[in-house]
Amino acid sequence: xxxxxxxxxxATMVVMGLVAALASTAYAAHGPLPNHDPPCTASPDSVAxxxxxxxxxxxxxxxxxxxxxxxxxxxxxxxxxxYVNADGSWSGSQVATQSGTWTYLFSGLMNNKKYGTVEACxxxxx
Numbered sequence: 761x762x763x764x765x766x767x768x769x770x771a772t773m774v775v776m777g778l779v780a781a782l783a784s785t786a787y788a789a790h791g792p793l794p795n796h797d798p799p800c801t802a803s804p805d806s807v808a809x810x811x812x813x814x815x816x817x818x819x820x821x822x823x824x825x826x827x828x829x830x831x832x833x834x835x836x837x838x839x840x841x842x843y844v845n846a847d848g849s850w851s852g853s854q855v856a857t858q859s860g861t862w863t864y865l866f867s868g869l870m871n872n873k874k875y876g877t878v879e880a881c882x883x884x885x886x
Contacts, residue, residue, distance in 0.1 A: 800866065800881035802854075809859050809885050816851040817866050817879045820844045824869040826878070833860025842866070856885035 800817045807813050820826050826844050831837040842850050856862050866879040 800864065800879040802864070802881055802883040805882075806884045806886070807856055809856055811885075812853050812855050813883060814851060815854045815864055815881070815883075816849070817881075818847075818849045820848045820850055820866055820878060821868040822846060822848050826850070826866055826868040829865040829867055830854075831863040831865065832856070833858055833862065854883075856883060859886050860884075 799819045801815075803814045803816070805813075820842075822844055826842050827839050828842045829837055829839050842852070844850050850866075854862075854864075861882050861884055863880065863882045865877045867875060868878045869875060
């Protein structure tokens, strides 16, 4: 017997799909967001394949969900929730598993009340 999807579960799945699509579109259409003290950094910004680095972001929304969209050179990206600190910051360790440019998009509710990329940065792996 099939389990009926609850409205909340269905809505969450729809929102996650829309967030990924909108964030990718917003980034592709407008390029990186303006740099304001830098809101998103990868340290170091150039790494060897397999080397760990720190990804950090500031000025993220604190009252609405935020997702991290990882776009590797292969194009097979992932979307996962991030848990933002009360001051709007987040930091985590990442590893680039293939050479090329890796793009990191933080997506959430923007000032215009629409979902899209709120921060973006990249790292070069070789």
